Amino acid sequence: MSVFTPVTRPELETFLAPYRLGRLLDFQGIAAGTENSNFFVSLEQGEFVLTLIERGPSEDMPFFIELLDVLHEADMPVPFALRDTDGNALRELCGKPALLQPRLNGKHIHTPNNQHCAQVGELLAHIHLATRERIIVRRTDRGLDWMLASGVELSAGLDSAQQQLLNAALEEIKAHQPKIMALPQANLHADLFRDNVMFEGTHLTGVIDFYNACSGPMLYDIAITLNDWCSSADGALDLPRARALLGAYAALRPFSAGEAELWPVMLRVACVRFWLSRLIAAKSFAGMDVMIHDPREFEVRLAQRQQVTLTLPFAL
Incomplete structure (x- = not known):
């Protein structure tokens, strides 16, 4: 509990x-x-x-x-x-x-389809559009600087293959940090996983748990969301679901050229964020009666994101 x-x-x-x-x-x-x-x-x-x-x-x-x-x-x-x-x-x-x-009505979807993902994409676009002109500033405590510092600390407890994967991702974050922070910004949910969205049938009825919400690059929020809603059991991207989510989002807020350039990087950044936070939770709550998500899930997804063929729907 x-x-x-x-x-x-x-x-x-x-x-x-x-x-x-x-x-x-x-x-x-x-x-x-x-x-x-x-x-x-x-x-x-x-x-x-x-x-x-x-x-x-x-x-x-x-x-x-x-x-x-x-x-x-x-x-x-x-x-x-x-x-x-x-x-x-x-x-x-x-x-x-x-x-x-x-209390909002509805149930969580454990096995989403294209229609579910499209509605999640629409929801995320509406959140960003409602806040981008008047951003309520809050810096996340799990941002890029935190990833770089925590990654170094946690790396010592990983095996050599895990260290290689994580260290390469940290170097990429360091190299792209200025460009990432220059991307278009709004307020972000920053934790829009399947267990934070409710549906009644195929109709989205609620979104909860905004306690990781912050201000920041909208593309980061999209990457976090897509990594959960559009991943297969082996961690690879489910392309039909991913295209449904991105297409529905882009119909409301078109992507910029800078976002299209950094998209593969941002998918990897989002994996690093949750791999590290889950490693910390697993260590902090070991032996306690607390739900702990498996850190390996995002380690596997990060490995799968080394080559990204999925592009953003980009209108000139």
């Missing part, structure tokens, strides 16, 4: 009272989280999700609240923060920053 901070019923009832959403009917921890404590909460007036923020400084929370408000006002299916009777969106529970949000 990935709940780092347990909550008792009396504590939760006291926390929920100022929302005036009726009596607490039931609550349960959500096992899927790897960084925060999340709970499904049933109240007389509906279903909600409570999140206790476990990682990152509390001063970042206004960013998440503002971003979700912007996306909610743009009619996107996001879990915006509810306000209590005093107008507070960010509160505290068990000594942790806490948010209460509406």
Whole structure:
């Protein structure tokens, strides 16, 4: 169970009272989280999700609240923060920053098809279009500088083949870092994996977990998303799914020449980010009752991305 901070019923009832959403009917921890404590909460007036923020400084929370408000006002299916009777969106529970949000309908898709991927591409384009003219600045704590520093530290614990793969990727990041940061920017979800999107049938109904959101190059967000939604079991890109996602995105926001040039590099950068963060999580939570994603998944994907034949749909 990935709940780092347990909550008792009396504590939760006291926390929920100022929302005036009726009596607490039931609550349960959500096992899927790897960084925060999340709970499904049933109240007389509906279903909600409570999140206790476990990682990152509390001063970042206004960013998440503002971003979700912007996306909610743009009619996107996001879990915006509810306000209590005093107008507070960010509160505290068990000594942790806490948010209460509406629970979105739908289920996660474990085996996406082209139609699912096209809708995810559209969603990502809408997020970028809603924020690129007025970016809410937040530098990610898992950015290029972090990759370079963490990669050096973690390399010592890898075998020679893994070291060669990682070190080559780190050198590439170092060489292309200025060009990457000069790409067109917006606010990014930065973690748009299958377990953060919900569907009812073939209709996308919700996107959750914005706690890795930041400002940065839009192409990075696309690479992160495509690496998860459009990878085969062996880590290779599923080209029909990938083209569906990219085509739907480009129909709303055309790619630039600079993005087309750096596309293969960015796919590799996105693999490095999650390979390293999963290695750290596996080490930090070893032996604990916490969901840990397999770091090897992104090691394999990085190896598969050494040769990229998939190009961006680029209109002159």
